[in-house]
Amino acid sequence: MPLSQRDGTGADDPLGSWNDGPTKQSILDFVARVTQAGGADYVAPGERIATFDNDGTLWSERPFPFQLFFALDQVKAMAPRYPEWQDKEPFKSVLAGDLKGILSGGYPALIEIFMATHSGMTTDEFGPAVVEWLAATRHPETNRLFTEMVFQPMLELLGYLRANGFKTFIVSGGGVEFMRTFAEITYGVPPEQVIGSSGKLRFEVRDGKPVLVKLPQIEVLDDSGEKPAAIQKHIGRRPIASFGNSDGDLEMLQWTTAGKGARFALLIHHNDATREWAYDRNPSIGQLDKALDEAAVKGWTVVDMKNDWRRVFPFQSTDAHR
Amino acid sequence: MPLSQRDGTGADDPLGSWNDGPTKQSILDFVARVTQAGGADYVAPGERIATFDNDGTLWSERPFPFQLFFALDQVKAMAPRYPEWQDKEPFKSVLAGDLKGILSGGYPALIEIFMATHSGMTTDEFGPAVVEWLAATRHPETNRLFTEMVFQPMLELLGYLRANGFKTFIVSGGGVEFMRTFAEITYGVPPEQVIGSSGKLRFEVRDGKPVLVKLPQIEVLDDSGEKPAAIQKHIGRRPIASFGNSDGDLEMLQWTTAGKGARFALLIHHNDATREWAYDRNPSIGQLDKALDEAAVKGWTVVDMKNDWRRVFPFQSTDAHR
Numbered sequence: 001m002p003l004s005q006r007d008g009t010g011a012d013d014p015l016g017s018w019n020d021g022p023t024k025q026s027i028l029d030f031v032a033r034v035t036q037a038g039g040a041d042y043v044a045p046g047e048r049i050a051t052f053d054n055d056g057t058l059w060s061e062r063p064f065p066f067q068l069f070f071a072l073d074q075v076k077a078m079a080p081r082y083p084e085w086q087d088k089e090p091f092k093s094v095l096a097g098d099l100k101g102i103l104s105g106g107y108p109a110l111i112e113i114f115m116a117t118h119s120g121m122t123t124d125e126f127g128p129a130v131v132e133w134l135a136a137t138r139h140p141e142t143n144r145l146f147t148e149m150v151f152q153p154m155l156e157l158l159g160y161l162r163a164n165g166f167k168t169f170i171v172s173g174g175g176v177e178f179m180r181t182f183a184e185i186t187y188g189v190p191p192e193q194v195i196g197s198s199g200k201l202r203f204e205v206r207d208g209k210p211v212l213v214k215l216p217q218i219e220v221l222d223d224s225g226e227k228p229a230a231i232q233k234h235i236g237r238r239p240i241a242s243f244g245n246s247d248g249d250l251e252m253l254q255w256t257t258a259g260k261g262a263r264f265a266l267l268i269h270h271n272d273a274t275r276e277w278a279y280d281r282n283p284s285i286g287q288l289d290k291a292l293d294e295a296a297v298k299g300w301t302v303v304d305m306k307n308d309w310r311r312v313f314p315f316q317s318t319d320a321h322r
Numbered sequence: 323m324p325l326s327q328r329d330g331t332g333a334d335d336p337l338g339s340w341n342d343g344p345t346k347q348s349i350l351d352f353v354a355r356v357t358q359a360g361g362a363d364y365v366a367p368g369e370r371i372a373t374f375d376n377d378g379t380l381w382s383e384r385p386f387p388f389q390l391f392f393a394l395d396q397v398k399a400m401a402p403r404y405p406e407w408q409d410k411e412p413f414k415s416v417l418a419g420d421l422k423g424i425l426s427g428g429y430p431a432l433i434e435i436f437m438a439t440h441s442g443m444t445t446d447e448f449g450p451a452v453v454e455w456l457a458a459t460r461h462p463e464t465n466r467l468f469t470e471m472v473f474q475p476m477l478e479l480l481g482y483l484r485a486n487g488f489k490t491f492i493v494s495g496g497g498v499e500f501m502r503t504f505a506e507i508t509y510g511v512p513p514e515q516v517i518g519s520s521g522k523l524r525f526e527v528r529d530g531k532p533v534l535v536k537l538p539q540i541e542v543l544d545d546s547g548e549k550p551a552a553i554q555k556h557i558g559r560r561p562i563a564s565f566g567n568s569d570g571d572l573e574m575l576q577w578t579t580a581g582k583g584a585r586f587a588l589l590i591h592h593n594d595a596t597r598e599w600a601y602d603r604n605p606s607i608g609q610l611d612k613a614l615d616e617a618a619v620k621g622w623t624v625v626d627m628k629n630d631w632r633r634v635f636p637f638q639s640t641d642a643h644r
Contacts, residue, residue: 046506191558191559209580210550228525236514258532
């Protein structure tokens with residue numbers, strides 16, 4: 001690779017949206033170590049597994065994870081078939097557009113909303129409904145499609161790792177059937193490399209045609225300690241690099257870095273209220289507290305979004321406002 | 323590809339262990355259809371997903387699936403730590419070498435044996451124990467290592483499909499952590515493309531080191547209707563080709579062939595008592611009954627092992643006895 005690609009000054013820098021400095025350098029150094037044939041830290045291509053959280057790591061998650069926008073819209077679309085929702089929480093609050101009312105029900109209310117809108121149909125019906133919604137719905141603050149609100153530096157990082165023989169996986173608390181509808185087009189991650197939360201499926205033959213019905217039972221909530229478990233179940237190999245942004249990613253980073261040989265862990269610190277959002281220790285969603293402390297102790301890379309990223313979103317010029 | 327590779331007469335035939343005839347031709351025709359650029363049935367490489375059962379499809383399963391040999395040996399190895407097993411079924415029968423006694427307990431007895439021997443340890447401990455056992459243990463009838471008792475024609479088929487841009491997956495009732503220890507070396511299928519039965523895992527930090535503990539709770543029994551469900555959960559894409567040998571594979575083949583465009587389904591009919599084993603409609607393990615009937619109706623390919631395969635195991639010359 002010519003020097004111009006490594007120091008970030010060349011037009012063909014594969015990490016062109018990353019400012020030069022220790023953060024970018026830590027990525028370049030790690031990749032150089034594990035790909036140098038004959039080097040002490042060389043890792044065979046098949047074992048170069050990299051796992052990425054999605055919400056807050058590959059795309060934004062404000063004011064709340066985007067999948068919840070989909071669920072709320074689905075409640076409204078389905079409401080005519082469920083007249084009892086007019087008087088029943090949390091649906092009543094959803095239909096009234098009362099976000100505070102929804103959130104006052106806490107986690108159980110959210111689960112109820114997700115169950116109602118993510119089950120009862122077949123897998124063949126669900127995917128196209130998500131695709132249609134993603135093509136038609138815009139973020140209330142940026143007026144952008146949600147799939148435009150991905151982080152340009154992370155898209156470059158995914159491509160850079162793959163160009164260096166890494167296999168890139170998503171390991172997210174988001175619903176796996178939801179994410180797979182856009183992960184390949186948006187991130188270059190094929191469906192079989194997307195791991196997420198999921199509900200039970202039931203095989204049925206309907207009118208001679210086999211279908212998989214999405215049941216209202218959670219099978220996996222892919223967060224915190226469930227992330228390493230899901231990695232083991234799906235990949236069967238410990239990642240050598242993991243990327244996250246919240247305490248829900250801590251166990252994944254611990255699991256990754258506890259393996260032998262060269263390991264890499266990175267946390268994105270959302271500290272850019274101008275171009276994206278600023279939050280860390282005290283939000284209700286996407287809290288980065290314990291993991292930030294552990295990163296300092298263990299020397300993990302922490303992305304200072306404000307200073308490390310030349311641009312945040314693909315549609316922004318550098319230094320743009322969101 | 324030169325003709326010599328397509329008609330099975332050339333030394334470099336990628337399917338050299340398959341006799342010429344309709345069975346081999348059905349494979350060649352299908353691959354030609356989905357790989358011909360611009361053809362009506364062309365499938366992009368990323369969507370060329372092929373799923374294979376393991377026991378009875380990629381290796382033998384007589385007198386019972388090989389993983390049970392491992393479980394029985396583990397019971398014997400663990401017995402000193404469990405003195406109560408001397409008087410407690412099914413362990414008592416295992417320790418007495420009384421296979422009939424074990425099987426008289428039916429399915430619940432087998433589950434109890436698997437739970438006792440496949441949980442309680444960490445994932446980092448379990449894998450090496452399997453590797454050690456596979457390297458040291460021989461099949462009681464052939465005196466071969468179990469990993470030698472794989473089907474040479476199927477190894478060639480896996481390689482042929484991959485050479486034509488297919489991604490090959492195992493989808494088996496066998497334990498996923500068990501199969502992954504040899505699937506890459508033996509079949510060329512990396513861990514992340516092995517799907518199987520699995521137990522729950524619990525993330526723990528022990529002495530500052532994260533581990534995944536294998537719990538005595540079944541999470542997935544990957545058989546029958548659970549196979550399409552597991553395919554959807556892990557791969558997220560419908561296979562275009564599936565390969566099995568028993569009624570437990572029927573739903574996977576139904577799910578595969580119900581998709582749009584060119585589809586391929588193949589069943590292996592074990593009818594070769596000389597070189598391998600002969601069984602179909604009435605064994606307790608590996609029954610091929612309903613699926614054989616459906617194959618006839620739907621025109622799926624059925625391998626007549628005796629006549630379609632020039633050799634069965636890699637260690638055999640053609641026409642050898644097992």
